Amino acid sequence: MKTNQMNQFAINVFFILASIACIFPFLLMFVASFTSEQSIINEGYTLFPSEFSLDAYRYLWDNVSSIGRSYGITILITAIGTTAGLLISSLLAYPLSRVDLPLHGLLSFFVFFTMLFNGGLVPTYLIYTEVFHIKNTLWALIVPSLLTNGFYILLIRTFFRTSIPKEVIESAYMDGASEFRIFFSFVMPLSLPILATIGLMLGIGYWNDWFNGLVYVSDSKLFSLQNLLNRMLQNIQFLQQNTLGSKAMSSASIPTNAVRMAMAVIGIVPILLIYPFFQKFFVKGLTIGAVKG
């Protein structure tokens, strides 16, 4: 019994250390965003700065028009992208789940093949910009990520096939319901677990996406929060150049280091807020994506 308690103690110590290693960078960022610029310059980023300050957040508040705009764009693309992606995926998955549909095997392969082989960045970029002209439009932030993962479609298909009782579909069919009605009134409501899981994954993907903006958007009016963060990472003056005209704050007094960290903080707070409530779905979404069955 004694060695057992020792083991438990050692294991817990290990996990407490591992947890600290995971959280430490976040804490550093969080504290830095509340640190006065002078403290950061003198002492660097630390957990116990000599002087706290709200300057960074005050600065963000003063520039709420440009930062709020990016925030709004992120919310917009997350909402539209997740809804549209989920709808198109399920509409595609449902016919594939029907074994009585002629050619359903071939159509499944059509989806599946996209997981094996892809054209890569160059042809995709040229087709989106030269054929569909989505450069510097809101489309660019939504369309390229709608159905990024063929695996999601196949997972929804498998769920439809195995978890929706055939009798439900058949009896609705007998009652004269159309396929669309069956899909929207019976199949979708019965599939909430898988739709929530995959919707969550899509939503996180859109919220965190910086790649589409990096590749397709150069107009700063269309920057999502991640793109704004991305640009500020490479060029800390970016925010000043783009917002200073409107606000009277001399560039020397802008707490750039703290502002950077404050921006990153407001970028992850929404994820941290929903995380505890959706943790179950996260874990499910991650495990079904990795090992089949």
Next chain:
Amino acid sequence: MAQSWRKVWKTFWRFKALYLMLVPGVAYLIINNYMPMFGLTIAFKDINYAKGIWASDWIGFKNFEFLFMTKDAWRITRNTILYNAVFIVLNTVVAIGVAILLNEVRKKYLARFYQSVLLLPYLISMVIVAYLVLSILNVENGFMNKVILPALGIDPISWYTEAKYWPYILTTVNLWKNIGYQCIIYLAAIVGIDPEYYEAATIDGASKWEQIKSITVPLLMPTIIILTLLAIGRIFYADFGLFYQVPLNSGSLKPTTDVIDTYVYRGLITLGDIGMSSAAGFYQSMIGFVLVLTTNFIVRLKDKDQALF
């Protein structure tokens, strides 16, 4: 004959609503996936914007000759494969170790808490990760140079210009970001092991360590092999965010941070050298495809149910 055609048509017509549902998704995959596959042929063209991309002249393997004459081709291939190989081995070993330990935590609410915390880095974007790394490695005011190194009596290091440190930095960041995710997958497999094995072993007087060695690890083997093979199938694709964002796109770090994906991106967007970029992309797509097919073939031999196809 006409009769049977009509019959076929009738069958399809009966399912017209279902086929209609397919239209948006299929159209999307054609645009987003299938058109670019055919677009790979631009690697064999001399891109000329005046003539238009698709009307440019064919030049055979010229782009590839230029690509493989440079030192870059070897460098990006080596970096991509070496990094991925290290990630596969290190992440797998650590993830299994952590998953086994997590399964041993007796208080379930603690286990859940640890799991949530370990998963946190997986859920944030690579841009934010780059900020976090910057707060630690920043030359003037980073935690390393201001707190850790002075405490050890070491001079500050200019992290973002010294290429030699980056294999360790990127490996650590990758482990930090992905370990929670991989750990969850292995934990799911461990939880699925029949408890009777352990009960029998305990009755026989086997210690915890012996149980892990002769029950847990052998029963995890199929999962480990499958996941490793699938990862090897993707060894030619690097995590673009990790290699582009975290080193802040710093030129002097290229020898140890440039991978195929960053090379293709830079050629296309920054340098406008589409010939070189498309050749590298073609090279990646083709070898990547062959690797996916090969590894899947091996997975299939081992366990048909786990194969992708």
